Amino acid sequence: MSGIVIGIIIGVISSIIATYLYKFFERKRAEKEIKKRLKELEDEFVTPGSKIIVNLSGHPLELFEENWNKDKEPPINIKFGNIDETRLLDEAIRLFLLIPEDIRLRIKKGEDVIFALPGLSKLANLLITIIHAYSGKFPVITTSIQSKEGKGFIWQKPIDLCKVRKDNRLLRIIG
Numbered sequence: 001m002s003g004i005v006i007g008i009i010i011g012v013i014s015s016i017i018a019t020y021l022y023k024f025f026e027r028k029r030a031e032k033e034i035k036k037r038l039k040e041l042e043d044e045f046v047t048p049g050s051k052i053i054v055n056l057s058g059h060p061l062e063l064f065e066e067n068w069n070k071d072k073e074p075p076i077n078i079k080f081g082n083i084d085e086t087r088l089l090d091e092a093i094r095l096f097l098l099i100p101e102d103i104r105l106r107i108k109k110g111e112d113v114i115f116a117l118p119g120l121s122k123l124a125n126l127l128i129t130i131i132h133a134y135s136g137k138f139p140v141i142t143t144s145i146q147s148k149e150g151k152g153f154i155w156q157k158p159i160d161l162c163k164v165r166k167d168n169r170l171l172r173i174i175g
Contacts, residue, residue: 050114053073053075053116055075083118091123095127107135138164
């Protein structure tokens, strides 16, 4: 009888040790894979293939990081006036609907369009969500930073949020 109990105890302990070892090595493998993928991503934030830039920022697009806009069509500037910050969802929908219908149709069909987002982060987040709902995928975005000289804003190289999402799914493994 005591031999059976000892066998069960040894089996349970072995099971626990095996489980911890598996988790340890799985985590190490995932960390190695993530480091490898992050290295690959370092130079992958290049200008997406889209030729269309939709300016939802309310500001002129004049300065571009590394001239990423050189092979693009002139930006489509959406004029929208003041934003009522107490009704941001309504304002985001209004702003999205100001995009010309032919461009919205191209977005709906899944064509990549680069969106220059407003600096108001809540509004930008709502616009990303609306664009995702409309197109079925995360958009390609650009945001601005003030130039060091204080002479305007520099629009950063576009980031494909769909690609960012896909490439970071690995994080779920170790999360």
